Amino acid sequence: MTKRLVLGTYNIEHCADHTVPFDASNRPVVNVDKMATLLNELGYDIVGLNEVYEKSLSEGLCEQSRKLAKGFGAVDYVFGVGKEFEWKDIIGNTVLSKYPILEKEVVHVLAPTEDERNSEEKEWYEDRVIVRTTIDVGQKIDFISTHFGLNRLEKQRMMEALLKIIDKEDKPFVLCGDFNALPESDILAPLFERLQSAAKVTGKQQELTWASYDPKLTIDYIFLSKEFKVLEFEVVKTILSDHCPLYAVVEL
Numbered sequence: 001m002t003k004r005l006v007l008g009t010y011n012i013e014h015c016a017d018h019t020v021p022f023d024a025s026n027r028p029v030v031n032v033d034k035m036a037t038l039l040n041e042l043g044y045d046i047v048g049l050n051e052v053y054e055k056s057l058s059e060g061l062c063e064q065s066r067k068l069a070k071g072f073g074a075v076d077y078v079f080g081v082g083k084e085f086e087w088k089d090i091i092g093n094t095v096l097s098k099y100p101i102l103e104k105e106v107v108h109v110l111a112p113t114e115d116e117r118n119s120e121e122k123e124w125y126e127d128r129v130i131v132r133t134t135i136d137v138g139q140k141i142d143f144i145s146t147h148f149g150l151n152r153l154e155k156q157r158m159m160e161a162l163l164k165i166i167d168k169e170d171k172p173f174v175l176c177g178d179f180n181a182l183p184e185s186d187i188l189a190p191l192f193e194r195l196q197s198a199a200k201v202t203g204k205q206q207e208l209t210w211a212s213y214d215p216k217l218t219i220d221y222i223f224l225s226k227e228f229k230v231l232e233f234e235v236v237k238t239i240l241s242d243h244c245p246l247y248a249v250v251e252l
Helices: 032-042 064-072 152-166 189-194
Strands: 004-011 046-055 076-084 090-097 101-109 128-136 140-147 173-178 220-224 229-235 246-251
Touching (some): 004 140, 032 064, 046 064, 064 076, 076 101, 090 128, 140 152
Antiparallel strands (some): 004 246, 046 090, 101 128, 173 220
């Protein structure tokens, strides 16, 4: 018996809406309802989300996972804290599922300390998280959502933590997220060696995922273990967040 699933990953940039002018603080307007509507329209069964806010002084940035789950019609969801900023905002990754989530694991990967950092790397450093869920879709699968940092040392540490997880996987699994790395990057080589890339197997490896309003880079991916057959893959050309959502139809 085969199982057909619609899977996705989307860096939602805290539910930013780039289809309207910036607000008075020169920041993107937050529209959680509009994001939930888009997720519904895409028809996902399971989707991993990056840059989801849980807590903030701004109401629109509070409990975004719960609000999106309700608007999306999720049966279950999991939020994993990536970073609590000094000003008390909390951001992380979320998995929304229209199937029951049986287990969850949240793995924190701390940013290198100032003493460990490469002085030539000038990008923002941030603590990151891997959210691993076990979901009952008729059989158990694991769905893993992550978001890599911008600096090389951050990416290396994330990959080390990730490989410890996926090399022990004993059931079909999906790995997705914003990896902040190009397809030809040596950082991603371990994943391309171990897993299927939904984009690569459908001949869409170079489709651009960032920025949605001015596409320049391919940095978001859906990887799958060998038990899955990829039927469709698409980088959805829509402008809401600064990333494009990814969409894959698979058979298990």
